[in-house]
Amino acid sequence: MIFPASDTLLAPAPASTVDPEEPDFVVVDVETACARVSSICQIGIVGFRQGREIFAFETLVDPRDEFSTFNIRIHGISPEHVAGKPTFGDIHGVISRHLTGRVTVAHSNFDKGALSAACRLGALDLIETTWLDSVRVAKRAWPQLSSHRLNVLSRHLGIRHRHHDALSDARAAGMVIVRAMEETGIDLQGWMARPGKPGKAPSAADEGPLKGERVAILGEPRDGALAQFLAGAGARVLTSVGATTTLLVISARQPYGRWVTAEAQHRKAEQLGVAIVTEAELRTRLGADGRGPVRA
Template sequence: MNAPAPISTMRTSPDYPDPDFVVIDVETACERVSSICQVGIVGYRDGGEVFAYETLVDPRDTFSAFNIGIHGITARDVAGAPDFAQVHARLEAHLAGRVVVAHSSFDKGALAAACTRTGCAPITARWLDSVRVAKRAWPDLTSHRLNVLADFLGLSHRHHDALSDARAAGQVILRAIEHTGTPLEAWLATPPKARARAPEPAPDGPLAGMRVALLGEAVDGPLAQWVAQAGGRIVAGVGRTTTMLLVATKHPYGRFVEASPAYRKAEELRRAGRDIAILTEAVLRKRIGAF
């Protein structure tokens, strides 16, 4: 378990050189992505760090045991810390109008959700996902989680400490640029892949009538094909009409699968009274047999 970082501003000043890109990482207090309790931001220019900022944040929300187990931050740690509305201006000063890197879409979504919940203006930036960059730079790695990449690249890293995670994600970008020779703007300009098409479900089978969202595999992958052959309809994400979240055997979240956005959304729908099953691939295959 990581010890929480103190409230601090490190080497930040109004006159730091304009960065080529900044990196943000946030930690959250509970399953609500708006419950930001720690923020770390690092700015990079010409391959070097030009500023770093971190702060604990009072999320004005509950702390779940699960999230505390991930990052080690508790309600006691944030007592007296500013809330999101109080740090919004500082975050906007560091991020707005810049290239902003985050490792996956989680941090971007959390920032937007916190702005909405607190009535703060959304922060407009050009976002770059360092997971996507890492997958293109090192496609043969079995995982592109930040701690795995940090170990692979030989980085000093405290996983789930916001400032350390931001630094590591920034180094992923710099190392990918160096490794591939692809400049920052080219990563930003990479066109999105054509949208994958889910297979059509079989007319009958043990999953007929089920609307299945996959966690950890593409909608056109082997698991999707198997579900469709069993009569299930693959949907792009967890929504109000989803009847099953199926967790692939090989997913990128490791033992923190319950922290994934899809899993959290499914649990939220269950608490709201929706009939949605959450099953692992192994359990479902055992239940319905081979197809």
């Protein structure tokens, strides 16, 4: 049975025992009894501050719904486990106090959808929180991984994790955020910021050492400082790598670290035989006056 032994579970923490420190973010994970996402049968919530856990809440939930064999096989929770446990309506206030007004992390949008569905089913107030998807964070922090499932990430990062236990899943997703901040140097606000749609690429100068080059940029928008430099040297700046691309320039500001070669645009350039150069290498080749040769 996947469902953990009782001595590994935390009892629901009453408000008076919750750590008084305000968390930087909280993490929520739910398990469901059947295909209906409203059928929450377990919930785990963990608060993090400055990279450490400061509180945890976990409880089994009576979903007042059927249990499917498929779901029982996944998480090990069956009707006898939730007999006499609180309903979602009973704990809605506790959940709301933990999440409302905070940054709430969930691994994919499943948990967000489940909470919303359970609130609607019970005619309860929707929980007002700001969501952050740890899958999106993980894909940017570790693009070299073929999968960003929570169990795969936990193995890769050395995080102790019992998959499909709500409390363990919440803890692991929280540590993914902590490790991603350490790996990339991007803080929580940076991860929360949604990149805006890049503006129009600058027009290529009539003359310059990059005249005739069709250049894609990795790690910086097409209307950024690097694009301006490239266009000023005569290059046509492209939206992405394609069949007509002649050069891929890796920005000095790229956020992927040593995993930049795993990025989709880098892989595509390699497949197409497109020349790849870093911004520093390109500027060196052009020389101080910007008139030097492009290629070695």
